[in-house]
Amino acid sequence: MYTSLGKYQPYNTFIHKMDARVKLVTMIILMVSVFMTYSQNSFMNLTIYAVLFLAFIVISMLAKVSFLSIFRSLAAIWVMIIFVLILNVFFTKPSLPEGVDPAPYIAFSIGALNIYWLSIVNLLYVIARLVLIIMITNIFTSSTKPMEMTNALEWLLWPLGLIRIPIHKFAMAISLALRFIPTLQEETDRIMKAQASRGVDYKQGKFKEKVKALVALIIPLFMSAFTTSGQLADAMEARGYDPNAKRTRYKTNHWGLRDFMGCLFAAAWVAGIVLLCVYQPDIYAFFNVPLPLVK
Amino acid sequence: MSIKLEQVNYTYNPHRPGEKVALRDINLVFQDHCFTALIGRTGSGKSTLIQQLNGLLLPTHGKIIADDYVIDMTLVYKKDGKVDERAMKKKHKVKLQNIKSLRKKVGIVFQFPEYQIFEESVIKDVSYGPKNFGKSEEEAIKQAKEALTLVGIDESYYERSPFELSGGEKRRVAIAGILAMEPDILVLDEPTVGLDAAGEEKLMGLITHLYEQGTSIILATHNMDVVLKYCKRAIVLDHGKIVHDSTPLDLFQNSEYLKSSSLEPPKVFRFALDLIQGGLDLDLSKVKDTKTLANEIIRVKGGNA
Ligand SMILES: Nc1ncnc2c1ncn2[C@@H]1O[C@H](COP(=O)(O)OP(=O)(O)O)[C@@H](O)[C@H]1O
Ligand SMILES: [Mg+2]
Numbered sequence: 001m002y003t004s005l006g007k008y009q010p011y012n013t014f015i016h017k018m019d020a021r022v023k024l025v026t027m028i029i030l031m032v033s034v035f036m037t038y039s040q041n042s043f044m045n046l047t048i049y050a051v052l053f054l055a056f057i058v059i060s061m062l063a064k065v066s067f068l069s070i071f072r073s074l075a076a077i078w079v080m081i082i083f084v085l086i087l088n089v090f091f092t093k094p095s096l097p098e099g100v101d102p103a104p105y106i107a108f109s110i111g112a113l114n115i116y117w118l119s120i121v122n123l124l125y126v127i128a129r130l131v132l133i134i135m136i137t138n139i140f141t142s143s144t145k146p147m148e149m150t151n152a153l154e155w156l157l158w159p160l161g162l163i164r165i166p167i168h169k170f171a172m173a174i175s176l177a178l179r180f181i182p183t184l185q186e187e188t189d190r191i192m193k194a195q196a197s198r199g200v201d202y203k204q205g206k207f208k209e210k211v212k213a214l215v216a217l218i219i220p221l222f223m224s225a226f227t228t229s230g231q232l233a234d235a236m237e238a239r240g241y242d243p244n245a246k247r248t249r250y251k252t253n254h255w256g257l258r259d260f261m262g263c264l265f266a267a268a269w270v271a272g273i274v275l276l277c278v279y280q281p282d283i284y285a286f287f288n289v290p291l292p293l294v295k
Numbered sequence: 296m297s298i299k300l301e302q303v304n305y306t307y308n309p310h311r312p313g314e315k316v317a318l319r320d321i322n323l324v325f326q327d328h329c330f331t332a333l334i335g336r337t338g339s340g341k342s343t344l345i346q347q348l349n350g351l352l353l354p355t356h357g358k359i360i361a362d363d364y365v366i367d368m369t370l371v372y373k374k375d376g377k378v379d380e381r382a383m384k385k386k387h388k389v390k391l392q393n394i395k396s397l398r399k400k401v402g403i404v405f406q407f408p409e410y411q412i413f414e415e416s417v418i419k420d421v422s423y424g425p426k427n428f429g430k431s432e433e434e435a436i437k438q439a440k441e442a443l444t445l446v447g448i449d450e451s452y453y454e455r456s457p458f459e460l461s462g463g464e465k466r467r468v469a470i471a472g473i474l475a476m477e478p479d480i481l482v483l484d485e486p487t488v489g490l491d492a493a494g495e496e497k498l499m500g501l502i503t504h505l506y507e508q509g510t511s512i513i514l515a516t517h518n519m520d521v522v523l524k525y526c527k528r529a530i531v532l533d534h535g536k537i538v539h540d541s542t543p544l545d546l547f548q549n550s551e552y553l554k555s556s557s558l559e560p561p562k563v564f565r566f567a568l569d570l571i572q573g574g575l576d577l578d579l580s581k582v583k584d585t586k587t588l589a590n591e592i593i594r595v596k597g598g599n600a
Contacts, residue, residue, distance in 0.1 A: 010312050187410075193351050194411035197403045198472060199395055199427025216423070219413035223458065 009142045014258045015063040016143045020152035022262040027140045029266050029273075030056075034132045038276045042121045042294050043284055048276065049128040056135045063143045067135060077130065084126050088119040094294070104293045117292045146178035151249075168247050176232070184225065191220045296362050296400055296479040296511065298325045298348055302369070303357030305343055305535075317343040319535045321357070325480070325513060330506050332522045332543070333515040335532035336556050341515035342406070344532065345482050348513070349401040350394045353387065364397045399428045402478030406485045408469035409462065417443070417460075417468055418453040424476040435475070442475035443468070446501060463494050470498075480511040487518050499525055519561040523547065524583045531556060544580055563588050 010016075015023070038048050060067040094105050094116055106114045141149070154171035161167050192202060200213045284291055305318035317340045325331060325348075333341045346352040347359060350366060359366040371382035405411070414420035422432075422439035430438065443453070446467040452460070457468050473481070483502070487495045495518075503525055506512050516522060522529055522543050529546045531539040531553070539552040546552060547560040559565075567582045570592070577591045 190405065191410055193346065194403075194405050194408065196351060197349060197398055197405070198411065198424040198476065199398060201395065203390075216411075216413050220410050224410055 007142065008145055009064065011064045011143075013063050013143070014261075015059070015139070017256075017258060018143075018262050019255065019259045020144050020148035021155050022259050022266070023140055023144055024149070024152040024156060026262055026266040026269070027136055029269055030136045031133060033269065033273050034129055034136070036273060036277065039280050039282055041282050041284060041291070042125075043291050044282045046121070046124055046128065047283070049132065052132055053128070053135075056132060056139070060135065060139055063139050065139050065142045067138075069138075081123075081127060085119075085123055088122050089113065089115055092116065092119045092122060094118045107292065117294045121294050146181070147175055150175040150178060166243075169243055172243070180225075180228070183228070184221070187224050188217065188221060191217055191224075297327045298362075298401070298480065299323070299360040300347065301358040301360070303344075303347060303354045303359065305340075305347065305352060305357075306355045307343075309355060317535050318347070318354075321535075321537060323530070323537065323540075325511065328506075328509060328511050330512045330525065330527040331514065332526040332529045333513065333532060334517060334519075334522060334529055334546075334553075334556070334558065336517065336558065339532040339556065340535040341532055342484055343535075345403060345484055345513070345515055348480070348482055349398045349403055350391055351403070353391075356383065361397055361401065366391070395428060399476060400479045402473040402476050402481050404470050404473050404481070404483040404486060406488060407466075408473070409465035411469055411472065412457045412465060415456055416454050417448065417457050420457050421468060421471045421475050424472055428476060438475045438477060439471070442471040445474055445504070446471045447497070463490065466490070467498075470501075474505070478510070480513060481505060482513045482515075484515045485517075486514065487516065487521060495521070517558060519547075519553075519558065520563070520584070523561045523564055531558075548579070567591070 034049075034052065037045060039045055057067055094102070096102055096105070102114070102116075105116050105118065107117045107120055108115055144152075150171050153174070154167055157167050195213065195216045196202065200216055201209070202213055202217075283289075300321050300323040303318055303321040303323075304316070307313070307315040307317055321344065333344060335341050343352065347354060348361070350359075353366060354368045356368050356370045358369050368383070368386055371379040371386070373379045412420050414423060418436065418439055421442055422435035425435035425438045426432070440453075443449075448464065448467055448471065452464075452468075457465060460468065470486075481502070486498060486502070490498060499521060502512055502514070514521070514526065526543055529539070529541060529543045530537060531546065533556050538555065539546060539549075541549075547564050550560050553559060560568075563585055564579075564582060567577055567579060567588055571577050571579070575592065575595050577588075577595060581591050582588045
């Protein structure tokens, strides 16, 4: 199954060209905004999530990221959603004071089992946050080269350098690992084809055959990964790589209008979050919309 | 067994970034018991073409007929004459029935086949293929032993770990892994790359032997010496298209086809051409390598070889 979720897509939008550090910080801000509670009223929160969802779709479109692929890949998350659903149904009950009639808190009943509004709201929270987080990370990883991503991460973690944590060694390790993901993918593809020519069927076949087929894939993959990493280490040493030396950059970014726009956007977003948290607007209360009771 | 390709096109990553047309309108028949070379510079589509032959890659559109096994991806048109993308998508989604029967007949030895080795002993690894194609344990071992004998790996190696072997030995074990399947057509992707002269000679000797035993051989290579010496037919690919299809002799005589692919006739052949220009009446069809060239010179000069 081919999925492009999260894989760098080499388009040429202004989001692609934006400095990765700006994108990283913006991504973190957007993520925080997904986990905030903006109102005592759960329905108001969910409404805000819906607005976030629309905003993220717009950003996805600007970055030419296919947000539909998210929903296709969400199929894999269904198991988890169902799990959460079951847990919710069995274990959440609003903690009502003695003597209060629970009837208005119940959304519906299946036989003796009462499904409370609270369960439904909780479930919606989980799904909404999951979807939103996946959307943000997807936009970031689809529009940023892995190398730029690690550089941005290294930059963000500079304070750790003050307490003598060798960040650039980690960054080097991470960027090497990222660099070799496509190589490993090609290698996997090659070995799979070679074994398929020897009659391995990776798609059909019994469970036992599939396990054996996996062994026939993984062992050659590891062999080649070890060889490659050994060669790489030699090549790096031969060219004078010293893990303790001070690093310089081959590529330096020149800040442009788009980067300032990105910062501005991030700042505006923070301001928006703060405003929402301070004023805790509740359009439902304002317009007197009757809502089911959640507690 | 023969394989026929009709209007085969192949595109990597269609409609996505990184889209790359690798094969264009390939029409080709590999006759039963052929010894064919696929020639072309790197990136000309040799490996892609090879992978069409046993269904590892399916044509983006086109048709492949391997005896009674048919992979039909011919274009479907709508009433207005445009390609019916929906119908094509559907065609590609249909699972190939019994693809193993095709893969059993068409054995592919990939470039650097030593990467496919994974079992703990040589004999186990070589018998892996036959077992996958439904042979019993004993039969598989028997076929493995025969294949190993063919590639010149003797009994003392059977129980050794294939990972301890030298590079050349590993490659021979890997090739035995395909031979053990007893394919009707043996396809090899650049088999001589990375071998020394002796290793190359040995390997080509083995391939010729298999050919004489009745196996069809298809060989991707840019080693022109090999093409001249061993092959019966040479097909030149350039940018995914067939630009020439003839005997090696015809190909090297009309070397403009090679030039466009930045390839050159073998040195022996060029030397023979120079000799002819210098007035020697050589029979070019007899010139295969230095030895046969020497024989020709002796013949023309009236000596006894
Ligand atoms: N997995 C792949 N994804 C995208 N493009 C590919 C892939 N494999 C090969 N190509 C491209 O297809 C073309 C033909 O490649 P290939 O068949 O490997 O050529 P050859 O074997 O003659 O060197 C090349 O331009 C190559 O870059
Ligand atoms: Mg190739």
